[in-house]
Amino acid sequence: MGLTELFIRSLSPWTLTTIPLVFVVVLASTHTVIRLYDEHIRLRAPRVGKNPWIWGLWRSRAYFARNSKDLTHYGYDAYKDSIYRIQTGDMERLVVANSYLNELRKLPDTRLSSKVAVVERNLGWYNGVDIILKSTSHVDVCRVQLVQNLGRVVDGLVAELDNVFRLELTACFEDRADFYNASKTILHIVNRSIAKTIVGEPLCDRDEWLSTSLKTTVNTGMLTDRLRKLPVLVRPLVSPYTASGKALKEGLEVARRLLSEEITENRRRGGERTDILQWLIDRHDADDVGIQFLTNQVLFITTAATRSTAASIVHTTFDLLAYPQYQNILRHDIEDALMRSGGWSLEALHGMERLDSFIKESQRLNHHPLLSFNRKVQSSITLKDGLTIPAGTFISVPSYWAARDPDIHLNGSEFHPWYWFDLRSTSPTNLYWGYGRNECPGRFMAAVEIKLLVAWMLRNFDVTFPPGQTGRPENLFVDERVRPCPTQEVGFRRLR
Numbered sequence: 214m215g216l217t218e219l220f221i222r223s224l225s226p227w228t229l230t231t232i233p234l235v236f237v238v239v240l241a242s243t244h245t246v247i248r249l250y251d252e253h254i255r256l257r258a259p260r261v262g263k264n265p266w267i268w269g270l271w272r273s274r275a276y277f278a279r280n281s282k283d284l285t286h287y288g289y290d291a292y293k294d295s296i297y298r299i300q301t302g303d304m305e306r307l308v309v310a311n312s313y314l315n316e317l318r319k320l321p322d323t324r325l326s327s328k329v330a331v332v333e334r335n336l337g338w339y340n341g342v343d344i345i346l347k348s349t350s351h352v353d354v355c356r357v358q359l360v361q362n363l364g365r366v367v368d369g370l371v372a373e374l375d376n377v378f379r380l381e382l383t384a385c386f387e388d389r390a391d392f393y394n395a396s397k398t399i400l401h402i403v404n405r406s407i408a409k410t411i412v413g414e415p416l417c418d419r420d421e422w423l424s425t426s427l428k429t430t431v432n433t434g435m436l437t438d439r440l441r442k443l444p445v446l447v448r449p450l451v452s453p454y455t456a457s458g459k460a461l462k463e464g465l466e467v468a469r470r471l472l473s474e475e476i477t478e479n480r481r482r483g484g485e486r487t488d489i490l491q492w493l494i495d496r497h498d499a500d501d502v503g504i505q506f507l508t509n510q511v512l513f514i515t516t517a518a519t520r521s522t523a524a525s526i527v528h529t530t531f532d533l534l535a536y537p538q539y540q541n542i543l544r545h546d547i548e549d550a551l552m553r554s555g556g557w558s559l560e561a562l563h564g565m566e567r568l569d570s571f572i573k574e575s576q577r578l579n580h581h582p583l584l585s586f587n588r589k590v591q592s593s594i595t596l597k598d599g600l601t602i603p604a605g606t607f608i609s610v611p612s613y614w615a616a617r618d619p620d621i622h623l624n625g626s627e628f629h630p631w632y633w634f635d636l637r638s639t640s641p642t643n644l645y646w647g648y649g650r651n652e653c654p655g656r657f658m659a660a661v662e663i664k665l666l667v668a669w670m671l672r673n674f675d676v677t678f679p680p681g682q683t684g685r686p687e688n689l690f691v692d693e694r695v696r697p698c699p700t701q702e703v704g705f706r707r708l709r
């Protein structure tokens with residue numbers, strides 16, 4: 214008997230099956246690592262910003278957080294027709310030219326995933342954002358029921374608005390003009406009105422719901438920022454003890470209790486409802502989904518909807534004040550549409566075409582993030598021109614700077630209020646709502662809500678910058694987020 218045979222006979226049957234298995238796994242993993250390494254090496258993309266392999270991950274991230282505007286501007290000017298790598302505040306991204314969009318948008322989610330990118334970038338398994346991987350109903354209700362019922366949603370909002378403005382601009386309703394922090398005030402107005410669409414009455418009027426949902430939108434991002442600074446293995450241990458982690462958990466409990474009471478009460482009351490909560494309930498069998506799941510979904514939609522909508526209204530308000538010469542034209546546009554439609558309605562809002570153009574132009578120049586179409590490559594992609602993007606890559610397109618590119622939009626960085634009115638078409642470079650099959654499903658609702666609130670404001674209030682100020686305040690660039698100046702005050706005086 215040879216030595217090899219003797220050795221084999223001495224092994225137990227368990228070891229005999231495990232060794233080949235381990236061998237196969239090691240071989241397969243090595244092959245994958247070599248292939249990915251090879252693809253990454255062959256993907257010769259120039260780098261913008263600091264290289265984390267040289268400067269370290271934390272320093273490179275911090276450098277991006279402080280210089281995101283200039284870095285992405287440089288990246289766009291240098292590589293707008295090709296690709297470049299950049300370490301952002303979360304992942305390293307491969308920024309690809311807008312010209313790739315038509316090819317990329319056709320790829321299924323199994324190859325290019327928007328949801329996985331959102332969850333991984335936001336560390337979604339700690340703050341509940343991973344709910345979007347567990348069901349698509351939060352998207353389906355926005356895409357189907359919300360759009361089908363937009364007219365009724367607008368009617369519901371109109372019925373609330375006088376009360377919403379009364380609660381947030383109290384001084385004006387006591388016949389005093391007063392100055393308010395624009396971002397905070399508009400955020401509260403939006404929070405109240407969006408609650409009407411998401412959870413309906415009576416919850417949308419309860420302070421407990423309003424403050425819980427608003428706090429959740431802050432704490433979700435705060436927890437992500439906090440955990441990102443920690444090593445991966447430490448995060449699950451620390452997360453429940455951070456201030457934002459604790460606040461999120463408390464908020465979830467309160468929201469769960471309020472929704473649960475509301476659902477029970479509503480079953481007893483009966484009657485038809487026009488809100489996202491009801492449509493979500495309708496999509497799930499009663500036993501199929503727990504209240505916890507529903508609460509997570511409702512809070513996710515609230516987070517996706519509130520701050521972005523408020524920011525767009527604040528930007529538009531700043532533009533209205535920076536270009537006061539257009540205010541009366543817009544007031545006429547609003548009055549004409551209201552007269553033609555016999556009052557506030559979805560039809561009237563559709564008729565406000567100049568206001569529509571003004572808002573879109575404000576959005577063109579004030580994209581919410583610097584980069585858009587953020588996706589994770591799930592399995593290697595080879596595009597028509599031979600570019601191979603390896604699995605695991607996070608890709609983005611340079612939406613902010615493309616929107617200001619004079620080769621795409623004639624006016625470049627200049628504000629032209631009637632640009633969209635004259636153009637009357639959309640182009641793939643308008644990435645304000647994202648792009649492709651994962652484009653924002655709430656965009657029709659958001660567009661209508663923004664228009665309604667701005668039109669209401671223009672019609673009922675005289676809005677001004679503080680005395681002496683004529684120009685728009687500078688936006689704030691935090692990481693890849695673009696925010697309207699958070700300290701700007703504006704004056705509101707009620708018009709009779």
Ligand code: HEM
Binds near residue numbers: 328
């Ligand atoms: C100005 C306001 C808004 C902006 C700028 C905005 C923008 C976006 C963008 C860029 C995306 C990602 C799209 C992509 O990756 O291609 C997104 C996703 C989403 N938006 Fe909006 N949005 C706004 C308002 C709203 C509103 C009002 C709702 C709900 C009523 C909403 C619901 C959602 C949802 C549910 C998703 C995630 C979809 C998913 O899981 O894939 N958004 N939004």
